[in-house]
Amino acid sequence: MLLRTMRYLWALMVGAFVAGASCAQTVDALPSWNDGAAKARVVAFVQAVTQTGGKDFVAAADRIAVFDNDGTLWSEQPMYFQLAFAIDRAKAMAAKNPALAGKPVFKAAAAGDMKALAATGEQGLLELVALTHAGNTSEEFAQIVREWVKTARHPTFKRPYTELIFKPMRELLDYLRANGFKTYIVSGGGVEFLRVVSDELYGVPPEQVIGSSIKTKYEVRNGRPVIVRLPEIDFIDDKAGKPVGIHKFIGKRPIAAFGNSDGDFEMLEWTTSAPGARLGVIVRHDDAAREFVYDRDSHVGRLARGLDEGPTRGWTIVSMKRDWDRVYPD
Amino acid sequence: MLLRTMRYLWALMVGAFVAGASCAQTVDALPSWNDGAAKARVVAFVQAVTQTGGKDFVAAADRIAVFDNDGTLWSEQPMYFQLAFAIDRAKAMAAKNPALAGKPVFKAAAAGDMKALAATGEQGLLELVALTHAGNTSEEFAQIVREWVKTARHPTFKRPYTELIFKPMRELLDYLRANGFKTYIVSGGGVEFLRVVSDELYGVPPEQVIGSSIKTKYEVRNGRPVIVRLPEIDFIDDKAGKPVGIHKFIGKRPIAAFGNSDGDFEMLEWTTSAPGARLGVIVRHDDAAREFVYDRDSHVGRLARGLDEGPTRGWTIVSMKRDWDRVYPD
Numbered sequence: 167m168l169l170r171t172m173r174y175l176w177a178l179m180v181g182a183f184v185a186g187a188s189c190a191q192t193v194d195a196l197p198s199w200n201d202g203a204a205k206a207r208v209v210a211f212v213q214a215v216t217q218t219g220g221k222d223f224v225a226a227a228d229r230i231a232v233f234d235n236d237g238t239l240w241s242e243q244p245m246y247f248q249l250a251f252a253i254d255r256a257k258a259m260a261a262k263n264p265a266l267a268g269k270p271v272f273k274a275a276a277a278g279d280m281k282a283l284a285a286t287g288e289q290g291l292l293e294l295v296a297l298t299h300a301g302n303t304s305e306e307f308a309q310i311v312r313e314w315v316k317t318a319r320h321p322t323f324k325r326p327y328t329e330l331i332f333k334p335m336r337e338l339l340d341y342l343r344a345n346g347f348k349t350y351i352v353s354g355g356g357v358e359f360l361r362v363v364s365d366e367l368y369g370v371p372p373e374q375v376i377g378s379s380i381k382t383k384y385e386v387r388n389g390r391p392v393i394v395r396l397p398e399i400d401f402i403d404d405k406a407g408k409p410v411g412i413h414k415f416i417g418k419r420p421i422a423a424f425g426n427s428d429g430d431f432e433m434l435e436w437t438t439s440a441p442g443a444r445l446g447v448i449v450r451h452d453d454a455a456r457e458f459v460y461d462r463d464s465h466v467g468r469l470a471r472g473l474d475e476g477p478t479r480g481w482t483i484v485s486m487k488r489d490w491d492r493v494y495p496d
Numbered sequence: 497m498l499l500r501t502m503r504y505l506w507a508l509m510v511g512a513f514v515a516g517a518s519c520a521q522t523v524d525a526l527p528s529w530n531d532g533a534a535k536a537r538v539v540a541f542v543q544a545v546t547q548t549g550g551k552d553f554v555a556a557a558d559r560i561a562v563f564d565n566d567g568t569l570w571s572e573q574p575m576y577f578q579l580a581f582a583i584d585r586a587k588a589m590a591a592k593n594p595a596l597a598g599k600p601v602f603k604a605a606a607a608g609d610m611k612a613l614a615a616t617g618e619q620g621l622l623e624l625v626a627l628t629h630a631g632n633t634s635e636e637f638a639q640i641v642r643e644w645v646k647t648a649r650h651p652t653f654k655r656p657y658t659e660l661i662f663k664p665m666r667e668l669l670d671y672l673r674a675n676g677f678k679t680y681i682v683s684g685g686g687v688e689f690l691r692v693v694s695d696e697l698y699g700v701p702p703e704q705v706i707g708s709s710i711k712t713k714y715e716v717r718n719g720r721p722v723i724v725r726l727p728e729i730d731f732i733d734d735k736a737g738k739p740v741g742i743h744k745f746i747g748k749r750p751i752a753a754f755g756n757s758d759g760d761f762e763m764l765e766w767t768t769s770a771p772g773a774r775l776g777v778i779v780r781h782d783d784a785a786r787e788f789v790y791d792r793d794s795h796v797g798r799l800a801r802g803l804d805e806g807p808t809r810g811w812t813i814v815s816m817k818r819d820w821d822r823v824y825p826d
Contacts, residue, residue, distance in 0.1 A: 227701060304743060348703075361747045371557060372747030373678075382743060384736040384762055391766050393743045400744075406714040413634060413712060413723045414730075415745060417691045417702030432714055436721050 195341040197491070198334040204447075204489045207482045208338065211445040215421065216345050222443035226346035230420040232412060232433060233339070235353035235360060235377075237426040237467040238449050239368060240331040241320075243458040245280070245466065247327045248355045251314050253278065255298040266297065295356075296397035300380055304358060304393040311362040331367050334490045335424070335449075339368055342422070350420070352412060353377040354404035354429055358395070376415045378403045408433035426451065427467040434472070434481060446481035448472050453486040456493045525671040527821070528664040534777075534819045537812045538668065541775040545751065546675050552773035556676035560750040562742060562763060563669070565683035565690060565707075567756040567797040568779050569698060570661040571650075573788040575610070575796060577657045578685045581644050583608065585628040596627065625686075626727030630710055634688060634723040641692040661697050664820045665754070665779070669698055672752070680750070682742060683707040684734035684759055688725070706741045708733045738763035756781065757797040764802070764811060776811035778802050783817040786824075 199205040214222040215229060236242035256275035260267035267276065271290040274282035283290070299307070320327055339349050351370050353360055357377030364370045379400040382393050403411040409432050412420060422445040423430070423437035430448070438446040451458050451467065461469040476483055486493060529535040544552040545559060566572040586605035590597035597606065601620040604612035613620070629637070650657055669679050681700050683690055687707030694700045709730040712723050733741040739762050742750060752775040753760070753767035760778070768776040781790050781797065791799040806813055816823060 227695075357744075357747070365557075373745065375747065379744065382740050384739040384766065386765070391739065391762075391769050393739060409714040409721065409723060410712050414687075414709065415703065417687070417705065432721075435716070436714065439721050 195344065196334065196337050198337055200489055200491050202489055204482050204484045208445065208447070211422070211443060212342065212345050214443050224421055224442065228418060228421065229342075229345070229347040230350065230416060230418055231342050231347045231422040232350045232352045232408075232420045232424070232437065233335070233368075234408075234425040234427070234430045234433070235351050236355055237451065238332075238424055238430070239335050239339075239351070240327070241457060242467050243451075243460065244321065246355065247320075247330075248359050250318065250321075250327070251311070251359065252294055252298045253283075254314060254318060255310070256294060259298065269293070269297075272297070292399070295380075299356060299359075300395045300397040302395055304382065304395060307358055307395055308362050311359055315363060328363060328367055330494060332449075332490075333492055333495045336368060336495070338424075339370070343369065347422070348374065350374045350376060350412075350416065352403065352408050352433060354402070354408075356380075357403075376403060376411045378407075404429045406432045409436035412436065421445065423447070424449070425472070427469050428471050429467075431471055434476075435479070438479060438481065444480075446476070446479065447484060448476055448481055449484045449486065451486060452488075453490075453493065455487075457486055525674065526664065526667050528667055530819055530821050532819055534812050534814045538775065538777070541752070541773060542672065542675050544773050554751055554772065558748060558751065559672075559675070559677040560680065560746060560748055561672050561677045561752040562680045562682045562750045562754070562767065563665070564755040564757070564760045564763070565681050566685055567781065568662075568754055568760070569665050569669075569681070570657070571787060572797050573781075573790065574651065576685065577650075577660075578689050580648065580651075580657070581641070581689065582624055582628045583613075584644060584648060585640070586624060589628065599623070599627075602627070622729070625710070629686060629689075630725045630727040632725055634712065634725060637688055637725055638692050641689055645693060658693060658697055660824060662779075662820075663822055663825045666698060666825070668754075669700070673699065677752070678704065680704045680706060680742075680746065682733060682738050682763060684732070684738075686710075687733075706733055706745045708737075734759045736762045739766035742766065751775065753777070754779070755802070757799050758801050759797075761801055764806075765809070768809060768811065774810075776806070776809065777814060778806055778811055779814045780816065782815050783820075783823065785817075787816055 196205060214220060215224040217223055233239055236246050240247065253275045256272050260272045260276045266272050271283065271286040271294045274286060275294060315328055318327055319325060320330055323330060342349055349370055351360065351364060351368065351374065353376070355377050357375055357379050360377055361372040361375045364372060364375045381396040381398045381400040383396055385392055385394050401407065401411065408430065412433065419440050420437045421443065423434045424447045425434055426449040434446040438444040448469070450469065451460050453459065460467060461473060526535060544550060545554040547553055563569055566576050570577065583605045586602050590602045590606045596602050601613065601616045601624045604616060605624060645656070645658055648657055649655060650660055653660060672679055679700055681690065681694060681698065681704065683706070685707050687705055687709050690707055691702040691705045694702065694705045711726040711728045711730045713726055715722055715724050731737065731741065738760065742763065749770050750767045751773065753764045754777045755764055756779040764776040768774040778799070780799070781788050783789065790797060791803060
């Protein structure tokens with residue numbers, strides 16, 4: 167009896183030990199990444215900043231990683247997904263309201279005529295955003311986005327937009343979080359659009375999404391408080407606006423930044439130019455078979471300065487074609 | 497030997513069990529709060545929203561609690577601590593720069609003449625803020641605040657401002673966090689001022705501080721990127737601005753809100769008017785012996801509507817005199 171009890175206790179102890187040991191085992195947290203310089207660089211960086219007592223150690227509270235969204239976490243061709251949303255919304259609104267249908271920008275949007283849409287210029291696009299994104303409450307807008315996301319399909323891939331996130335990047339987000347990082351999205355896109363899907367798609371809660379915004383107003387309607395969305399730009403979170411947005415929302419300088427276009431240049435520059443271990447990564451769209459190929463001459467996600475200066479600044483250029491074993495989730 | 501080993505293992509097991517049991521013991525997490533309706537209400541709310549399977553259960557991700565700062569987490573009389581900072585800074589700047597010393601608002605500030613300062617009106621105060629808070633980089637400004645905090649003393653209590661935080665509220669912040677809440681400060685004060693001390697004073701990291709802000713600009717100076725603080729108001733996080741700030745930064749509706757003045761009214765209204773268990777708390781300054789007494793007629797921290805409507809809205813009015821066993825840390 168004594169022996170049996172002892173064996174039982176021993177088994178418990180050993181079991182606990184084995185469980186602990188298996189946690190410490192090296193498991194590939196980035197299975198969708200091919201072995202190569204890019205993956206090695208990311209892993210080495212994470213190991214360096216998490217190694218207690220190491221020269222590059224960074225306290226968990228300061229492990230801030232920032233990710234661009236369009237073209238970095240999901241695709242952005244042939245047009246930003248949020249522009250597709252705006253166009254679909256314009257069509258739906260024009261169908262109900264003939265006065266709107268007469269506006270050139272709505273006409274172009276409803277016809278899916280990208281050339282005519284571009285011809286309306288910045289003014290036209292701002293009008294499109296104001297009419298399709300404002301004038302409702304924050305709750306109503308979130309509901310409209312939720313409905314759209316359920317039914318909309320990407321024009322080329324014929325799949326829901328939410329299936330066009332990059333699997334390797336989702337793994338990277340999880341990997342960083344498992345190593346004590348706080349992951350933020352810093353997008354040129356609209357913050358209230360992205361927050362609807364960020365948690366489900368990326369495991370990033372709304373409060374860790376920074377983006378462009380329109381002004382809002384607090385109002386009590388029939389005793390019920392609402393946040394009303396106004397047709398006025400509040401903040402453009404792009405280019406030099408990204409470090410400003412990061413400083414405004416986080417108040418700390420990130421130690422890792424991930425982007426894909428020159429719109430992310432200043433974010434990578436701000437992140438990587440401080441002392442200590444820093445990681446700057448640019449995702450390059452060079453995979454014609456599985457996604458798209460574009461850089462210097464693209465209107466969407468133009469990448470030129472990042473290609474020219476990135477390597478000398480120590481940034482890692484990820485080739486989707488070479489470095490990613492798979493692009494999208496199954 | 498066998499027996500000895502067994503005893504050793506047994507001691508380990510029992511030790512682990514006892515340690516586990518002691519964790520589950522009821523310890524008073526709010527020792528600076530006197531027993532009474534206010535404390536009971538707060539504890540009942542936290543128990544309700546954290547009870548798995550209970551009708552009021554709230555998932556940890558949605559346990560957002562927002563706290564005003566001036567008058568709620570630390571004192572705000574005889575003037576906002578940040579105004580004391582601005583005045584000290586104006587004095588230091590005027591001493592170095594005679595051109596500044598000639599400006600009426602600087603003259604009044606340097607003389608400590610509150611009446612003359614008030615007479616400069618909103619324009620004068622904005623000028624004071626612009627001159628004392630802008631024109632430097634974010635890093636320089638943070639350093640100036642850090643230095644000030646070390647040496648400045650409260651005019652009445654002759655203690656560092658950082659010792660004038662409310663101990664019961666600090667306990668409350670810790671208690672909420674121990675129960676899975678994410679705690680935010682939502683202050684009418686300047687966000688970059690408060691972020692310098694928020695972590696040390698309240699355990700609230702910079703990214704969970706929302707406040708009023710001036711505009712900033714990203715700039716590369718001699719190859720070194722900086723965030724430059726501009727003399728232009730970006731956002732006033734007060735009154736109806738508080739729900740707007742909460743929505744902008746968090747993107748979720750809080751379930752608990754703590755304030756002390758009518759500047760917090762809309763924040764409490766926004767928080768408590770949604771379905772489900774909600775907590776609204778107003779700290780009332782009614783303790784002449786240990787702090788200050790003021791409400792309806794005060795220029796700083798005026799509280800009238802909250803007193804009139806709070807109780808019918810289900811908000812808890814905390815009496816500092818009755819409900820707090822102690823006010824400040826030792």
